[in-house]
Amino acid sequence: MAAQLPSDFVWGYATASYQIEGSASTGGRGPSIWDTFCKIPGKIRDGSSGDVSTDSYRLWKEDVALLKSYGVNAYRFSLSWSRIIPLGGRDDPVNEEGIAFYKGLIQELLDNGITPYVTLYHWDLPQGLHDRYGGWLNKTEIVQDYVNYAKVCFTAFGDLVQNWITHNEPWCISCLGYQKGVFAPGHKSNTEPWIVAHNLILAHAYAVKLYRDSFKASQGGQIGITLDCHWLMPYDDSPENTEAVQRGLAFKLGRFAGPIYEGAYPSRVKEKIGDRLPEFTADEIAVVKGSSDFFGLNTYTSQIVQDGGDDETSGYVKIGHTRADGTQLGTQAHVAWLQSYPPGFRKLLNYLWETYKKPIYITENGFAAKNENILPLEVVLHDKDRVEYFEGYANAMLEAVHEDGVSVKGYFGWSLLDNFEWADGYETRFGVTYVDYATQKRYPKDSARALQKWFTEHIAA
Ligand code: PNW
Secondary structure, three states: OOOOEEEEEEEEEEEHHHOOOOOOOOOOOOOOOOHHOOOOOOOOOOOOOOOOOHHHHHHHHHHHHHEEEEOEEEEEEOOHHHOOOOOOOOHHHHHHHHHHHHHHHHHHHHOOOOOEEEEEEEOEEEEEHHHHHHHOOOOHHHHHHHHHHHHHHHHHHHOOOOEEEEEEHHHHHHHHHHOOOOOOOOOOOOOOHHHHHHHHHHHHHHHHHHHHHHHHHOOOOOEEEEEEEOOEEEOOOOOOHHHHHHHHHHHHHHHHHHHHHHHHOOHHHHHHHHHOOOOOHHHHHHHOOOOOEEEEOOOEEEEEEEEEOOOOOOOOOOOOOOOOOOOOOEEOOOOOEEEEOHHHHHHHHHHEEEEEEOEEEEEEOOOOOOOOOOOOHHOOOHHHHHHHHHHHHHHHHHHHHHHHOOOOEEEEEOOOOOOOOHHOOOOOOOOEEEEOOOOEEEEEEEEHHHHHHHHHHEEEE
Protein backbone atom coordinates (compact mmCIF):
# COMPACT_ATOMS: atom_id res chain seq x y z
CA MET A 1 0.00 0.00 0.00
CA ALA A 2 1.13 3.54 -0.77
CA ALA A 3 2.60 5.56 2.10
CA GLN A 4 -0.16 7.45 3.90
CA LEU A 5 -0.44 11.00 5.15
CA PRO A 6 -2.38 11.31 8.43
CA SER A 7 -6.17 11.53 8.24
CA ASP A 8 -6.08 15.17 9.41
CA PHE A 9 -3.77 16.24 6.57
CA VAL A 10 -5.04 19.50 5.10
CA TRP A 11 -5.24 19.93 1.33
CA GLY A 12 -6.92 22.24 -1.12
CA TYR A 13 -6.31 25.19 -3.39
CA ALA A 14 -5.31 28.81 -2.85
CA THR A 15 -6.47 32.09 -4.40
CA ALA A 16 -6.15 35.80 -3.60
CA SER A 17 -8.77 38.55 -3.51
CA TYR A 18 -7.42 40.88 -6.18
CA GLN A 19 -6.69 37.96 -8.51
CA ILE A 20 -10.24 36.53 -8.52
CA GLU A 21 -12.90 38.81 -7.07
CA GLY A 22 -13.43 41.48 -9.71
CA SER A 23 -16.28 43.88 -8.78
CA ALA A 24 -13.49 46.32 -7.99
CA SER A 25 -15.79 49.30 -7.50
CA THR A 26 -18.99 47.63 -6.36
CA GLY A 27 -20.16 46.32 -3.01
CA GLY A 28 -18.64 49.36 -1.33
CA ARG A 29 -15.03 48.35 -2.06
CA GLY A 30 -12.44 51.13 -2.03
CA PRO A 31 -9.51 51.15 -4.46
CA SER A 32 -6.25 49.38 -3.66
CA ILE A 33 -2.74 50.10 -4.90
CA TRP A 34 -3.21 47.34 -7.50
CA ASP A 35 -6.21 49.12 -9.05
CA THR A 36 -4.02 52.19 -9.41
CA PHE A 37 -0.95 50.31 -10.60
CA CYS A 38 -2.88 48.52 -13.36
CA LYS A 39 -3.79 51.88 -14.87
CA ILE A 40 -0.14 52.84 -15.44
CA PRO A 41 0.59 52.09 -19.11
CA GLY A 42 3.12 49.30 -19.61
CA LYS A 43 2.93 47.84 -16.10
CA ILE A 44 0.60 44.92 -16.94
CA ARG A 45 1.70 42.86 -19.94
CA ASP A 46 -1.72 42.72 -21.61
CA GLY A 47 -2.90 46.08 -20.28
CA SER A 48 -5.52 44.36 -18.10
CA SER A 49 -6.53 44.67 -14.44
CA GLY A 50 -8.47 42.83 -11.74
CA ASP A 51 -11.64 44.84 -12.48
CA VAL A 52 -13.53 41.69 -13.51
CA SER A 53 -11.01 38.83 -13.28
CA THR A 54 -12.84 35.53 -12.60
CA ASP A 55 -15.83 37.46 -11.24
CA SER A 56 -15.68 35.48 -8.02
CA TYR A 57 -17.33 38.25 -5.96
CA ARG A 58 -20.47 37.24 -7.84
CA LEU A 59 -19.69 33.58 -8.65
CA TRP A 60 -18.43 32.55 -5.21
CA LYS A 61 -21.06 29.86 -4.70
CA GLU A 62 -20.06 28.26 -7.97
CA ASP A 63 -16.42 28.38 -6.85
CA VAL A 64 -17.23 26.63 -3.58
CA ALA A 65 -19.17 23.97 -5.51
CA LEU A 66 -16.12 23.51 -7.72
CA LEU A 67 -13.88 23.10 -4.66
CA LYS A 68 -16.31 20.53 -3.30
CA SER A 69 -16.28 18.62 -6.58
CA TYR A 70 -12.46 18.52 -6.41
CA GLY A 71 -12.62 16.70 -3.08
CA VAL A 72 -10.61 19.21 -1.02
CA ASN A 73 -10.90 19.61 2.74
CA ALA A 74 -9.53 23.18 2.86
CA TYR A 75 -9.43 26.43 0.87
CA ARG A 76 -6.98 29.30 1.24
CA PHE A 77 -8.21 32.72 0.12
CA SER A 78 -7.42 36.31 1.03
CA LEU A 79 -9.56 39.17 2.29
CA SER A 80 -9.58 42.45 0.42
CA TRP A 81 -8.68 45.07 3.05
CA SER A 82 -10.37 47.84 1.02
CA ARG A 83 -13.57 45.79 0.71
CA ILE A 84 -13.70 45.61 4.51
CA ILE A 85 -12.40 49.11 5.32
CA PRO A 86 -12.65 51.04 2.02
CA LEU A 87 -10.20 53.77 3.07
CA GLY A 88 -8.18 51.36 5.19
CA GLY A 89 -7.51 53.32 8.38
CA ARG A 90 -8.37 52.78 12.04
CA ASP A 91 -10.73 55.78 12.09
CA ASP A 92 -12.34 54.97 8.75
CA PRO A 93 -15.74 53.27 8.42
CA VAL A 94 -16.14 49.51 8.07
CA ASN A 95 -18.08 48.32 5.00
CA GLU A 96 -20.75 45.94 6.29
CA GLU A 97 -21.40 44.68 2.77
CA GLY A 98 -17.81 43.47 2.56
CA ILE A 99 -18.07 41.74 5.94
CA ALA A 100 -21.33 40.07 4.87
CA PHE A 101 -19.72 38.85 1.64
CA TYR A 102 -16.88 37.06 3.42
CA LYS A 103 -19.19 35.69 6.13
CA GLY A 104 -21.34 34.14 3.42
CA LEU A 105 -18.31 32.62 1.72
CA ILE A 106 -16.90 31.24 4.98
CA GLN A 107 -20.25 29.75 6.00
CA GLU A 108 -20.70 28.15 2.58
CA LEU A 109 -17.25 26.57 2.85
CA LEU A 110 -18.00 25.20 6.30
CA ASP A 111 -21.37 23.87 5.17
CA ASN A 112 -19.49 21.92 2.51
CA GLY A 113 -16.91 20.51 4.91
CA ILE A 114 -14.12 22.82 3.66
CA THR A 115 -11.90 24.49 6.26
CA PRO A 116 -11.07 28.14 5.52
CA TYR A 117 -7.43 29.31 5.65
CA VAL A 118 -7.64 33.08 5.53
CA THR A 119 -4.87 35.45 4.42
CA LEU A 120 -5.26 38.99 5.70
CA TYR A 121 -2.92 40.64 3.23
CA HIS A 122 -2.21 39.41 -0.29
CA TRP A 123 -0.84 42.68 -1.71
CA ASP A 124 -3.96 44.84 -2.17
CA LEU A 125 -3.18 47.74 0.19
CA PRO A 126 -5.99 50.31 0.39
CA GLN A 127 -5.01 53.21 -1.87
CA GLY A 128 -6.30 55.53 0.87
CA LEU A 129 -3.42 54.55 3.16
CA HIS A 130 -0.84 54.85 0.42
CA ASP A 131 -2.11 58.36 -0.37
CA ARG A 132 -2.48 59.42 3.25
CA TYR A 133 0.96 58.54 4.58
CA GLY A 134 2.88 56.33 2.15
CA GLY A 135 1.34 53.02 3.20
CA TRP A 136 3.98 50.44 4.13
CA LEU A 137 6.68 53.11 4.31
CA ASN A 138 5.20 54.68 7.46
CA LYS A 139 5.91 52.50 10.46
CA THR A 140 3.75 54.07 13.18
CA GLU A 141 0.71 54.54 11.00
CA ILE A 142 0.69 51.28 9.03
CA VAL A 143 1.31 49.06 12.03
CA GLN A 144 -1.68 50.57 13.86
CA ASP A 145 -3.92 50.46 10.80
CA TYR A 146 -2.98 46.87 9.96
CA VAL A 147 -3.58 45.74 13.54
CA ASN A 148 -6.95 47.49 13.51
CA TYR A 149 -7.85 45.78 10.23
CA ALA A 150 -6.80 42.43 11.72
CA LYS A 151 -8.96 43.15 14.78
CA VAL A 152 -11.99 43.86 12.58
CA CYS A 153 -11.40 40.53 10.82
CA PHE A 154 -10.80 38.46 13.98
CA THR A 155 -13.95 39.98 15.49
CA ALA A 156 -16.13 39.45 12.42
CA PHE A 157 -14.90 36.03 11.27
CA GLY A 158 -12.89 34.51 14.11
CA ASP A 159 -15.72 32.39 15.49
CA LEU A 160 -15.72 30.55 12.13
CA VAL A 161 -12.05 30.82 11.12
CA GLN A 162 -9.31 28.97 13.03
CA ASN A 163 -6.45 29.40 10.57
CA TRP A 164 -5.01 32.85 9.89
CA ILE A 165 -2.16 33.97 7.68
CA THR A 166 -1.03 37.56 8.18
CA HIS A 167 0.92 38.40 4.99
CA ASN A 168 1.51 36.59 1.74
CA GLU A 169 5.12 36.73 0.51
CA PRO A 170 6.64 39.83 2.07
CA TRP A 171 9.68 39.33 -0.22
CA CYS A 172 7.48 39.97 -3.28
CA ILE A 173 5.78 42.95 -1.62
CA SER A 174 9.02 44.69 -0.68
CA CYS A 175 11.37 43.64 -3.49
CA LEU A 176 9.01 43.58 -6.46
CA GLY A 177 6.89 46.52 -5.27
CA TYR A 178 9.54 48.89 -3.87
CA GLN A 179 12.89 47.82 -5.36
CA LYS A 180 12.28 46.49 -8.88
CA GLY A 181 9.05 48.42 -9.39
CA VAL A 182 7.32 45.60 -11.26
CA PHE A 183 4.51 45.20 -8.70
CA ALA A 184 2.35 47.87 -7.01
CA PRO A 185 3.12 50.57 -6.10
CA GLY A 186 5.94 50.42 -8.67
CA HIS A 187 8.70 52.14 -6.69
CA LYS A 188 12.39 51.74 -7.54
CA SER A 189 14.57 52.38 -4.51
CA ASN A 190 17.37 50.79 -2.57
CA THR A 191 16.23 52.06 0.83
CA GLU A 192 12.44 51.61 0.66
CA PRO A 193 12.41 47.81 0.33
CA TRP A 194 14.22 47.46 3.66
CA ILE A 195 11.87 49.89 5.39
CA VAL A 196 8.80 48.19 3.93
CA ALA A 197 10.08 44.72 4.87
CA HIS A 198 10.75 45.91 8.41
CA ASN A 199 7.27 47.41 8.72
CA LEU A 200 5.65 44.30 7.26
CA ILE A 201 7.37 42.22 9.94
CA LEU A 202 6.20 44.57 12.70
CA ALA A 203 2.61 44.75 11.42
CA HIS A 204 2.53 40.95 11.22
CA ALA A 205 3.96 40.57 14.72
CA TYR A 206 1.62 43.05 16.42
CA ALA A 207 -1.41 41.47 14.70
CA VAL A 208 -0.28 38.07 16.00
CA LYS A 209 0.18 39.54 19.48
CA LEU A 210 -3.37 40.91 19.34
CA TYR A 211 -4.72 37.53 18.27
CA ARG A 212 -2.86 35.69 21.01
CA ASP A 213 -3.73 38.23 23.71
CA SER A 214 -7.40 38.79 22.88
CA PHE A 215 -8.81 36.14 20.56
CA LYS A 216 -6.92 32.87 20.76
CA ALA A 217 -8.33 31.73 24.09
CA SER A 218 -11.94 32.04 22.96
CA GLN A 219 -11.52 31.27 19.24
CA GLY A 220 -8.85 28.59 19.54
CA GLY A 221 -7.11 29.20 16.24
CA GLN A 222 -3.55 29.42 14.95
CA ILE A 223 -1.85 32.30 13.15
CA GLY A 224 1.34 32.69 11.14
CA ILE A 225 2.94 34.16 8.06
CA THR A 226 3.59 32.84 4.54
CA LEU A 227 7.08 33.31 3.09
CA ASP A 228 8.19 32.48 -0.44
CA CYS A 229 11.37 30.57 -1.17
CA HIS A 230 12.90 28.48 -3.92
CA TRP A 231 15.50 25.82 -3.17
CA LEU A 232 18.98 27.03 -4.12
CA MET A 233 21.85 24.88 -5.39
CA PRO A 234 25.42 25.98 -6.14
CA TYR A 235 26.52 26.08 -9.79
CA ASP A 236 29.66 24.17 -8.78
CA ASP A 237 31.49 23.38 -5.55
CA SER A 238 33.67 26.48 -5.57
CA PRO A 239 33.76 28.33 -2.22
CA GLU A 240 32.22 31.47 -3.82
CA ASN A 241 29.22 29.63 -5.18
CA THR A 242 28.76 27.61 -2.01
CA GLU A 243 28.71 30.88 -0.08
CA ALA A 244 26.39 32.40 -2.72
CA VAL A 245 23.74 29.81 -1.83
CA GLN A 246 23.87 30.79 1.84
CA ARG A 247 23.70 34.49 0.97
CA GLY A 248 20.83 33.86 -1.46
CA LEU A 249 18.84 32.06 1.25
CA ALA A 250 19.57 34.84 3.74
CA PHE A 251 18.29 37.53 1.34
CA LYS A 252 15.26 35.62 0.10
CA LEU A 253 14.14 33.88 3.28
CA GLY A 254 16.29 34.82 6.26
CA ARG A 255 15.46 38.51 6.06
CA PHE A 256 11.95 37.55 7.27
CA ALA A 257 12.40 34.13 8.83
CA GLY A 258 15.41 35.33 10.86
CA PRO A 259 13.56 37.99 12.89
CA ILE A 260 10.31 36.01 13.08
CA TYR A 261 11.65 32.57 14.06
CA GLU A 262 15.08 33.40 15.52
CA GLY A 263 14.85 37.00 16.68
CA ALA A 264 17.39 38.73 14.39
CA TYR A 265 18.20 39.64 10.81
CA PRO A 266 20.82 37.30 9.29
CA SER A 267 24.42 38.51 9.62
CA ARG A 268 24.91 38.21 5.85
CA VAL A 269 22.09 40.70 5.28
CA LYS A 270 23.36 43.08 7.97
CA GLU A 271 26.85 43.08 6.49
CA LYS A 272 25.74 43.96 2.98
CA ILE A 273 22.95 46.42 3.80
CA GLY A 274 24.57 48.31 6.68
CA ASP A 275 22.58 51.35 7.87
CA ARG A 276 19.93 50.91 5.23
CA LEU A 277 18.62 48.04 7.37
CA PRO A 278 16.32 49.39 10.12
CA GLU A 279 16.81 48.08 13.65
CA PHE A 280 14.23 46.59 15.98
CA THR A 281 13.97 47.98 19.49
CA ALA A 282 14.20 45.46 22.33
CA ASP A 283 10.42 45.71 22.86
CA GLU A 284 9.75 45.17 19.17
CA ILE A 285 11.97 42.15 18.73
CA ALA A 286 10.39 40.55 21.79
CA VAL A 287 7.07 40.71 19.93
CA VAL A 288 8.54 39.66 16.58
CA LYS A 289 10.50 36.63 17.79
CA GLY A 290 8.25 33.58 17.85
CA SER A 291 5.38 35.38 16.13
CA SER A 292 4.35 32.54 13.83
CA ASP A 293 2.68 29.33 14.94
CA PHE A 294 3.75 27.52 11.76
CA PHE A 295 5.90 27.93 8.68
CA GLY A 296 3.72 29.00 5.74
CA LEU A 297 5.64 28.24 2.55
CA ASN A 298 4.97 29.28 -1.02
CA THR A 299 7.36 27.50 -3.36
CA TYR A 300 7.41 26.85 -7.07
CA THR A 301 10.91 26.01 -8.29
CA SER A 302 14.63 25.58 -7.56
CA GLN A 303 17.50 27.73 -8.77
CA ILE A 304 21.17 27.23 -9.67
CA VAL A 305 23.18 29.96 -8.02
CA GLN A 306 26.45 31.72 -8.86
CA ASP A 307 28.26 34.39 -6.92
CA GLY A 308 28.13 37.91 -8.29
CA GLY A 309 25.92 40.33 -10.20
CA ASP A 310 24.20 43.46 -8.93
CA ASP A 311 20.80 42.12 -7.94
CA GLU A 312 20.33 43.06 -4.30
CA THR A 313 16.86 41.45 -4.08
CA SER A 314 18.43 38.01 -4.43
CA GLY A 315 21.56 38.79 -2.39
CA TYR A 316 24.06 39.60 -5.15
CA VAL A 317 23.84 36.17 -6.69
CA LYS A 318 23.07 35.15 -10.26
CA ILE A 319 20.16 32.73 -10.52
CA GLY A 320 19.13 30.37 -13.29
CA HIS A 321 17.99 26.86 -14.12
CA THR A 322 21.01 25.73 -16.16
CA ARG A 323 23.58 23.40 -14.61
CA ALA A 324 27.32 23.69 -15.24
CA ASP A 325 27.08 20.85 -17.79
CA GLY A 326 24.48 22.82 -19.74
CA THR A 327 21.45 20.70 -18.78
CA GLN A 328 18.20 22.20 -17.47
CA LEU A 329 16.67 21.45 -14.07
CA GLY A 330 13.31 20.38 -15.46
CA THR A 331 10.25 21.17 -17.54
CA GLN A 332 9.98 24.86 -18.38
CA ALA A 333 6.76 26.70 -17.44
CA HIS A 334 5.08 29.54 -19.35
CA VAL A 335 6.97 31.97 -17.12
CA ALA A 336 10.78 32.23 -17.26
CA TRP A 337 11.27 31.89 -13.50
CA LEU A 338 9.71 28.45 -13.15
CA GLN A 339 11.03 24.99 -13.95
CA SER A 340 9.80 21.80 -12.34
CA TYR A 341 12.30 20.19 -9.93
CA PRO A 342 10.69 17.99 -7.22
CA PRO A 343 13.99 16.92 -5.52
CA GLY A 344 14.62 20.60 -4.66
CA PHE A 345 11.23 20.77 -2.97
CA ARG A 346 12.14 17.81 -0.73
CA LYS A 347 15.47 19.47 0.14
CA LEU A 348 13.76 22.78 0.93
CA LEU A 349 11.26 21.10 3.26
CA ASN A 350 14.13 19.39 5.08
CA TYR A 351 16.06 22.66 5.33
CA LEU A 352 13.09 24.59 6.76
CA TRP A 353 12.24 21.91 9.29
CA GLU A 354 15.84 21.62 10.48
CA THR A 355 16.39 25.38 10.56
CA TYR A 356 13.13 26.77 11.96
CA LYS A 357 11.58 23.69 13.62
CA LYS A 358 8.00 24.69 12.90
CA PRO A 359 5.31 22.53 11.30
CA ILE A 360 5.03 23.49 7.65
CA TYR A 361 1.97 24.37 5.60
CA ILE A 362 2.65 24.59 1.89
CA THR A 363 0.36 27.51 1.24
CA GLU A 364 1.11 27.66 -2.51
CA ASN A 365 2.70 25.36 -5.06
CA GLY A 366 1.87 25.16 -8.74
CA PHE A 367 2.80 25.39 -12.39
CA ALA A 368 1.80 27.52 -15.39
CA ALA A 369 1.75 25.21 -18.41
CA LYS A 370 2.94 26.76 -21.66
CA ASN A 371 0.64 28.68 -23.99
CA GLU A 372 -2.64 27.96 -22.24
CA ASN A 373 -3.67 31.47 -23.28
CA ILE A 374 -3.54 30.57 -26.97
CA LEU A 375 -4.01 26.80 -27.33
CA PRO A 376 -7.48 25.37 -28.08
CA LEU A 377 -9.54 24.44 -25.03
CA GLU A 378 -9.49 20.69 -25.71
CA VAL A 379 -5.67 20.79 -25.63
CA VAL A 380 -5.41 23.04 -22.58
CA LEU A 381 -7.66 20.77 -20.51
CA HIS A 382 -5.12 17.93 -20.88
CA ASP A 383 -2.44 19.80 -18.95
CA LYS A 384 0.16 17.03 -18.85
CA ASP A 385 3.04 19.25 -17.68
CA ARG A 386 1.00 20.50 -14.72
CA VAL A 387 -0.13 16.96 -13.85
CA GLU A 388 3.50 15.78 -13.84
CA TYR A 389 4.54 18.79 -11.79
CA PHE A 390 1.88 18.23 -9.12
CA GLU A 391 2.53 14.48 -8.91
CA GLY A 392 6.26 15.05 -8.67
CA TYR A 393 5.93 17.69 -5.96
CA ALA A 394 3.32 15.73 -3.99
CA ASN A 395 5.55 12.64 -4.04
CA ALA A 396 8.56 14.71 -2.96
CA MET A 397 6.50 16.08 -0.06
CA LEU A 398 5.48 12.56 0.93
CA GLU A 399 9.14 11.46 0.93
CA ALA A 400 10.04 14.43 3.11
CA VAL A 401 7.32 13.46 5.58
CA HIS A 402 7.79 9.70 5.53
CA GLU A 403 11.45 9.16 4.94
CA ASP A 404 12.95 12.34 6.40
CA GLY A 405 10.52 12.99 9.26
CA VAL A 406 9.64 16.55 8.24
CA SER A 407 6.44 17.89 9.79
CA VAL A 408 4.15 18.99 6.94
CA LYS A 409 0.55 19.65 7.96
CA GLY A 410 -1.02 20.84 4.74
CA TYR A 411 -0.75 21.55 1.03
CA PHE A 412 -2.50 24.12 -1.17
CA GLY A 413 -2.14 24.04 -4.94
CA TRP A 414 -1.92 27.36 -6.77
CA SER A 415 -4.50 27.91 -8.04
CA LEU A 416 -8.16 26.92 -7.99
CA LEU A 417 -8.77 29.00 -11.12
CA ASP A 418 -6.84 30.67 -13.88
CA ASN A 419 -6.81 34.27 -12.70
CA PHE A 420 -5.21 37.72 -12.84
CA GLU A 421 -1.52 36.86 -12.69
CA TRP A 422 -0.31 40.31 -11.56
CA ALA A 423 2.10 41.94 -14.04
CA ASP A 424 1.52 39.06 -16.48
CA GLY A 425 -2.19 39.88 -16.65
CA TYR A 426 -4.24 37.01 -18.05
CA GLU A 427 -1.53 35.59 -20.32
CA THR A 428 -0.18 33.25 -17.65
CA ARG A 429 -2.55 30.60 -16.35
CA PHE A 430 -1.85 28.74 -13.09
CA GLY A 431 -5.32 27.23 -12.55
CA VAL A 432 -6.38 23.62 -12.26
CA THR A 433 -9.57 25.09 -13.73
CA TYR A 434 -9.61 26.81 -17.11
CA VAL A 435 -11.57 30.05 -17.10
CA ASP A 436 -13.08 31.33 -20.33
CA TYR A 437 -12.95 35.03 -19.51
CA ALA A 438 -15.54 35.92 -22.16
CA THR A 439 -18.25 33.76 -20.56
CA GLN A 440 -16.77 33.16 -17.06
CA LYS A 441 -17.40 29.47 -17.61
CA ARG A 442 -15.08 27.16 -15.63
CA TYR A 443 -13.63 23.93 -17.09
CA PRO A 444 -11.69 21.45 -14.91
CA LYS A 445 -8.26 20.55 -16.27
CA ASP A 446 -6.79 17.05 -15.90
CA SER A 447 -4.60 18.34 -13.06
CA ALA A 448 -7.65 18.89 -10.83
CA ARG A 449 -8.52 15.21 -11.19
CA ALA A 450 -4.91 14.12 -10.78
CA LEU A 451 -4.46 15.94 -7.45
CA GLN A 452 -7.81 14.67 -6.22
CA LYS A 453 -6.74 11.11 -7.02
CA TRP A 454 -3.32 11.61 -5.42
CA PHE A 455 -4.69 12.92 -2.13
CA THR A 456 -7.48 10.34 -2.04
CA GLU A 457 -4.84 7.63 -2.32
CA HIS A 458 -2.40 9.14 0.14
CA ILE A 459 -4.46 10.51 3.03
CA ALA A 460 -5.37 7.82 5.57
CA ALA A 461 -9.08 7.17 6.03
C1 PNW B 1 2.99 34.03 -5.96
N1 PNW B 1 8.67 35.24 -8.86
O1 PNW B 1 3.71 35.09 -6.49
C2 PNW B 1 1.76 34.69 -5.39
O2 PNW B 1 1.53 34.45 -4.03
C3 PNW B 1 0.54 34.46 -6.21
O3 PNW B 1 -0.36 35.51 -6.00
C4 PNW B 1 0.93 34.27 -7.66
O4 PNW B 1 -0.17 34.26 -8.52
C5 PNW B 1 1.73 33.00 -7.74
O5 PNW B 1 2.85 33.03 -6.90
C6 PNW B 1 2.21 32.63 -9.15
O6 PNW B 1 3.11 33.59 -9.64
C7 PNW B 1 4.93 35.04 -7.09
O7 PNW B 1 8.89 36.11 -9.74
C8 PNW B 1 5.22 36.04 -7.99
O8 PNW B 1 9.59 34.45 -8.47
C9 PNW B 1 6.47 36.12 -8.58
C10 PNW B 1 7.42 35.18 -8.25
C11 PNW B 1 7.12 34.17 -7.34
C12 PNW B 1 5.87 34.11 -6.76
